Amino acid sequence: MKLIIAEKPALAEAIKEAIGTDFQKKDSYYENKEYYISWCIGHLLEVMLPDENSKWSFDNLPLKHKGWNFQIKENTKKQYNIVKTLIDMSDTIIHAGDPDEEGQLIVDSILYKENIIDLKGNSKKTIKRLLVNDFNTKSIKKELSNLKDNNEYLNLSYMALARTLADKTFGYNLTRGYTLKNQEAGNNNVISIGRVQTPMLALIVRREQEIKNHVKSYYYTIKGSTAIAGSSLDFIYQTKAEEIDETKKITSEETANTIINRLNDNKSKAVVFKYETKEEIDTVPLPYNLLDLQVDCSKLYNMKADKVMSVTQDLREKHKAITYNRSDCNYLLDETYEQSPAIIACLQDINDEKLQNIVNNANIDIKSKAFNSSKTTAHTAIIPTETKLDFSAFSDDEKKVFLLIANRFVMQFLPPAKYLKHTITIKINDDYLINNHRQLLDAGWKGILSEKEEDETVSGNFDYSKIYEEKPVEKIDFISLKEETKPKKLYTTDSFLNDLKRVAVYCKNEKTKQFLKEKDKDKAGESGGIGTPATRSAIIKTLYDRGYIKDDKKNIVSTDLGKELISLLSDEITYPDMTALWHEDIKEINTNMSKLDDFINSITEFSSKEIDKITSSEAVFKSNAQKCPNCDTGYLVKRKGKDKSSYFWGCSTYPECKVSYQDNNGEPDVYLSVSCPVCEKGELLKFRGKYGAYWKCKNPECSKTFNDDKGKPDLTIREKAVPSEQYRCLECNSKLVRRNGKNGWFWGCSAYPKCKTIYQDNNGEPIYNKELAKKD
Incomplete structure (x- = not known):
């Protein structure tokens, strides 16, 4: 029997229809006398790193790729077992995953886990490859008669596997590292970082920075208005290299005036240098991706x-x-x-x-x-x-x-729209001015859809038959238009998606920019993009869900947390160059699987250095950390106690601010907004003293202290303890003082701490032999 493993149920259905003979529908597969046809539901297996399920702890980082394996996903276990059983019952297996890297890995990973193939091309059964990229019955029949050897495409699995391992090694390590550091600042939200996700966030953050830092400047456009053959035409001056800056604009008013003066001085020499016509068409937009x-x-x-x-x-x-x-x-x-x-x-x-x-x-x-x-x-x-x-x-x-x-x-x-493009060039000595105009011949599809045509650039009914080269220009006037540079606009969903198709322009390095563009050379509509159309929407949703971006009317803007994350990360993580470099490394793995370990080890090493940087830094993610109530400058940071097993919270500015709080289930036990009952102005703050916790009024004019009562201030206002005139210490003869402690009232020596003798209290009197007490 032959088993066809399709990537998705719809493709399995289409293959069944293309084969055409009677099939019986079974539990998640079809069967006839020659074929079984079953399917995956996307990835039935996932690549797992060692210790991937370990506790999130700095002690377990970095996760390494050594010993990775394919693990059955819990939600696809039933389908996997069906495919596995059919593999055992078949002599020939036809791989019908999508004809791309991920599609190749989806089916190859099953064959690899079941020891049918290895990643060197050895196989225990006949493995063929069916390449289908359209569910058209005729196309599938054609490909079924033209099956390939699966080994010819095994390299695509190498590339997909390398990318998956790299993304996990990079993303898991940095996400866990920054999340753990974030928790030290009292925040429980996950700080997710990814090869594609983070540069996407950085685009939004940097766009806002560009707008904020935009400095108004001006540029100049030189235009000529002429009369040719009795009609008016507008021409644009063609700048010379020495007249423009790196933006390819005239930014010097002096230069603009020099050009205007030169043109005016020589306008009598203006002639039609060249007149060209060219037929053009506007075809309908392509179908959607x-x-x-x-x-x-x-x-x-x-x-x-x-x-x-x-x-x-x-x-x-x-x-x-x-x-x-x-x-x-x-x-x-x-x-x-x-x-x-x-x-x-x-x-x-x-x-x-x-x-x-x-x-x-x-x-x-x-x-x-x-x-x-x-x-x-x-x-x-x-x-x-x-x-x-x-x-x-x-x-x-x-x-x-x-x-x-x-x-x-x-x-x-629908038919195309047809035009005749007219290009007239005026020459004045070594200066040139150009007018371009498209004359509509047939509106075609635009007329059917009633789409608005572009504005005409010719006044009246212009007679092009009267234009010929070397014809003198009857009259021409020049003007310099001063125009203000505008800042870029905030991203909207559509402008952001469009930018993701051409993210290569934001690479820091010219070489990596070319790598990204090379990646998309055969993809219409993409020019150095990052992510895929299928993954971008999910990543954008993640940026919203993580609290990195938000909507501002119809614009996408970054939150304080999003801005801070980008400011904390190195450029290697926040620019798209990493994707370009990975692409080049994975291209080598395409032909040499042995380079996989070197590639992933380099990413592990990079991740390890980033984790070292994280652990050595102080309170990160201040945007959602808790301000220190005492100094209003620092942030509360989780620290280990002296016993190394318990935690407490202190100010990030320590030792300048020595305020501290107990840890309560991962959060500082800050008893906030409690006014001092003495001065009624200050706020009570908890401090750690030599003899334990106590509370003190923040108002320097008061500074009243209170005992700590299970993490809260004991707000009982007590009169100042006055030494007794009646009772004395039996040890040093100093006066006794009646005090209220944790266990109730007791009597202590007024000479404390020199004398630490205490006596139990009995209805307001110390318990000892009164006759032995020395009196005045």
Whole structure:
């Protein structure tokens, strides 16, 4: 028997349909005379580090990767055991994970754990590879007849495994280290740190810093207004290298005036240097990938990225309405073009005016550039399925998202907008000015959708036939426009998602910037991105959940905790360069698995140094630490007592401030907001004295002290103890003083601490032989 292990149930269903012979449905698999078909539910196994489940303690850090293993996930144990049983019953196994690194590892990890393969390519059974990136029946049949040897793709597992181990080694160690340090400051929240998560947070923090530190400056644009062939045209002066700064703008008013004067002095020599025309088209936007869909949902509906992920998951799994929703690709297989009429037919009954307008104008003979198998990745663009839908059963959010997807797909069969681009160049000695104008010839899809055209740049009906080279310019006037530089804007969800596609521009090092861009060279729409469309939304949600970022109207801003975290971490952690460097290291592992240990060991070493830095630092995360009630300068820090087994809380400015508090279940036992009952102005604070804890009024004019009563001040106001005129100490003959202690009243010697004799109290009198007491 042959066992096909698909990455997900929907793919298993599609493979079953493509094979076509009768299958029986079993418990989480299909069976016929030749095949078993079962599936994973994402990762059935997870990579585990040694001591990963150990107590969070500095003593257990850093966690190391030596001895890692694949462990069955509790929530997928049943499915794993079904797949394991089918493996035992099969001679040939067909790996049908997604054709990318993670998809390769999802199935390979099962075969590895069951000792069917090792990571060197040795196998105990025949292992084939089925490469499917579209659920199109025709495509799957084609690939089933063209199975590959799984060993050809085993290197993809190496890369996925290396990345997983690296992320765990880095993220687990630093998250635990900073969380433990945070707990020392009295905070129980987790301080999560990750290779992708932390640079994403840093983008938001640094954007706010840039805006705050923005210094207003000015630049100058030189324009020429002319009369050619009886009509007015505006031209832009083409700057020279020596006239601009690193921003490629004219920032010197003197330079701008020099240019204006030079142009005015020679404007009589102005001629048409060059006139060119070129036909251009604007094609329809490509179908959606997940990121583009999230951006548009944010712009149009203020829908967060994780919400879009959730909605598309329901559209795919509950309604069977769309293809794979986590796709990073905007392109479709050529075979999908042949399936398109059937898909469009399924959309004709959906009650939506805009969609039906597009459907009615669609021309199936048009094949947009989206249909290009060579540009698909492990997945294809998100499009509707060939399924009749009950649109009335969709929620409002599901309708909004589905209509975006459906509209964008059917638009692939609309004609392009056509233009004639006119470029006129004026020359004045060695100076050049240019006018560009696009003349609309056919509105195409823009006209069908009633999309607004760009503003015309030509006044009136301009006759281009009267333009020819070397024609003198009848009249030209020049103006210098002084414009103010504007600070960048705060991130919104859509602008942040767009920036994550091109995060390479924020690398500190030019070489690592190129590494990141190289990573995305075959990905349309990505240019040095960080994370994936499927993971970014989850990471952004984590940043919200951890309290690192928050919404400010429609903007995303960082919290005090988020800002402080970025300020505490080294640049290696907060810039995207690390992802670029890891990418290069993992590329080497792609061809040489033996380099995995060296790669992970370097990350362990880096993590260890960061943990050493954490443990040697004082009260971190002041943004959510408790201010010292005594000095209002320091923060309360958890410290070990003299016995090394108990804890207490002291001020971070010690020894300047010596206030201390007992530890109460991981928090300082601060009895706050208790006014002094004597002066009624000061606040009582707890101090640790030579003879135990006591409370003292913060008001320096009062400084009244009180005994400690189980962590709270004993607010009983007592009269000052007065030495007795009647009773004397039998040891030194000093007067006795009646006092109230922890165990009640007693009599002590007024010569204390020289004489420490005490007597029990009996109804206001010391217990001893009165006749022996010496009296005045």
